[in-house]
Amino acid sequence: MIKFLDLYKINKRFEPEFQKKFQQFLDSGHYVLGKEVKAFETNFAAYCGTKYCIGTSNGLDALTLIFKAYLCLGNLKPGDHVLIPANTFFASVLSVVNSGLVPVFIEPEEETFNISIQEIEKHINPKVKAIMAVHLYGQLANIGAINTIAEKHNLLVIEDAAQAHGAETETRIKAGNLSHAAAFSFYPSKNLGALGDGGAITTNNAALAEVLKKMHNYGTERKYEFDLIGYNHRLDEIQAVFLNMKLAHLDSDNLKRQEIANRYLSEISSKKVELPFYDGSKNHVFHLFVVRVKNRDKFVSYLKNHDIETLIHYPIPPHKQKALINFSHLNLPITEQIHKTVVSLPISPVMSNQEIAQVVKIINSY
Template identity: 60%
Template structure:
């Protein structure tokens, strides 16, 4: 069986270094916000070309804390509207709601799965204060167009980069939220997240917000939360950061093979312009008979996943949005299927995946 993602195999090259970090962790006796978190924040900020990195508990918290920080400094207030894609993982929407803001959904482009920048302006109202693009599946959204719209309407831009570690595109000074969930291109061995920014004032607020609203122990200046990057997870991430670009290049190499060698008119392949704007966290195909194809692949020893079967506006948790219609997002959620793509795959497995899909 070719697993969709074999995390043990993915992390096997790092096991010796992980064990060494674990021993240092135990010997050091400092378990929260220690030297490994500080080192990771320095390493990841440098990697991203950002002035600041704030390590937090997970990717959802990263987004929520960004919004709360903007509320704290007066650039947002509760009830403001935030433009978000209708095609995304529900965490994006939950982050907006978690900060007492109002999500306004915009359809994606069918080819890229990302928010359609041509449709954003028609959803902007007097209450709109921010745009939250999602770099879904590892491909950057249309940031040049989105940034232009934001500047025209004086809107904040907050990026959900939970799946896009290392994707390179238009330079920006935006706030970015990352997740280091184990399956990500840069994955921890548990939950972890981070925020990157060039804004000194916002960074100071975020460092405080993640730690009970405190800069000095037992002195709480603002209402904060407990969402600190775990010291041990930071240690593991420090081991893996130097290999992230290599992992992304391997993923792009496999993606190029899939895009050039999978030839089946029943299958729609994802769009990619061959730039470094895509790190292929996922390789997502579309087909009209998704469940049939999934079962066919499973019978042939290939495990797949669906990212995601239900669009956010159709989730029971978001019942106030259930009456809305987003046909492009709904079509995507009905047709997408993620096939295996990661650095642990060998050439025989890649050949088999391609051949099996071509024989469907």
Template identity: 50%
Template sequence: MIPFLNLREINAPYDSEFQERFKTFLEKGWYVLGDEVRLFEEEYAAYCGTKYCVGTANGLDALRLILEGYKILGKLSEGDEVLVASNTYIATILGIQQAGLIPVLVEANIDTYNFDFDDLQHKTTTQTKVIMPTHLYGQLTDMDGVTAFAKANHLLVVTDAAQSHGAIASNGKRSGSLGDASGVSFYPTKNLGALGDGGAITTDDKALAEVVKAYRNYGFKERYVSAYKGVNSRLDEVQALFLRIKLRDLDTSNNRRRAIAKRYLNEINNKKLILPSWDGSDAHVFHLFVIRCEDRDALQRYLTEKGIGSIIHYPVPPHKQEALDAYADMSFPVTEQIHREVLSIPLSPVMSDSMVSEVTQALNAY
């Protein structure tokens, strides 16, 4: 049996150090917004190449708090429009709506699964204030194009970097430093995964960092004195402690992911399957290895029979979700095709070469 993802095996190498440092954490008796969060924020900001990092409870809150922060700073107002991928996880869109802004869905590119730039340009109006690209499956959006378009149209760029920890753009900058601000998730399945929920905001904007740092903690500007109608969305000390340990190995694990992806791309040879588009650069960290097949459901049943795990990311596009019924009558043919055909196959830094061979052989025999 080859599981889709074995989180226990991924985290097992950190058991001893985590238990040792957890004991120290217990002895200190400081459980919320202490040294571990502060140090992780400093270390993750340095890793991403940004001046600031603010830990949050999860990735959804990270995106929402960025937008709430810009509203407080007067850069956004209720009802402003945000250009966002139609092919994304629903949290990207929920974060926009929960901040009182309007998501404007942009069609996907069939090769990259990220923005279709022609459609993005057509969707821009006088109410558009933000572009929010999603670096889907671990592959960076063309940020040169996004940045140039945003600059020409005086738009903010807020990236959903939840799936792209450590990805490096052609200019040498890492995911998390490719816009005015970025929101990231540390959900356990992510390339940098915690032992529970967690998220963060990265930015070079000091004013934004200060606002969201207060906003995540009831809006406190000092203890029990609120400057804003904030929320409780703090990165947990224990999760920060564990993330600090794992951050040291992120580049190594991403390189292993790329090595497995390279094998899949070189060795899977089946005309029924469409493999991901990748230029071989570090702009992809393969959070997921997503193939496409016209009869996706039959392929998944076949893999299950072979003892190979797989997951559909994602079965229902956001505009077809019951929760987002305002978009129900809209049509995004490329996005809908992607959601009908995609299947994520096993890829993780702890997969053995023999496992990769077994998955490859099964797919070639399909």
């Protein structure tokens, strides 16, 4: 069986180092907001090229904290509208809704699956105060154009970089450093994955960072003196131990993903399978390799019968979820069509050449 993603194999590579580091962690006697979290925040800010990084409990909390911090600073007000891609993971939407803001769903570009610039422009009005750029599947959204629109209309830009650790622009600026503030997830399956939940916020804004440092820790940086209404959304110290180690391997893991993607792109020749757009640069770190097919159920069961596991990212768009019944009337045909036709093929830094060749061979005889 070729697994969609073999998390055991991914982490097994680091077992001796994990064990050594775990022993040091245990011996330290310091298990929350210790030196590993501090070190990770410094290391990840340096990696992304930002002035600040605040570790968080997960990616959803990272995104939500950004909105809540902007509300706290007065840059956003309850009820403000946020433009958000209609085809994203549900957590992107939850962060907006849970902050008392209103999501406005924007259709994507078919080619990249990322938010359409033309559609953003059509939806600008005085209620809109922010744009969320999701770097879906690991490919940077058209952030240059998004930032230009945002500057013109004085809007905030927030990156959901949960799937794009290490993706960079032509001028080598990384995801996380392309907007006012960015959220990352370190869920185990991510390109930089913890051994449990984890997340981070990156920003160059000192005032925002100051609020976030307090807000993710009950509203304080000093014990028992609370400056604002906060939460317990801290990055766990043990996860920071693992993340500090794995960060050193992120670039080589991303390179491996790009190599696999290049092989799929050049070797898959079935006319029934629409391959994703890739310009060959580092702007895509292939968190997922997503193809489109007409008769998806048939394709997925064909691969399953040949021992190849696939997943669907995602089967139901946010506006058609039961939880968002008030949005179900929306007409978003591109998004809905994408959700009906996408299939994610196995891709990960631990896939063998043999496995890659097998996926290609089976698809080409579909």
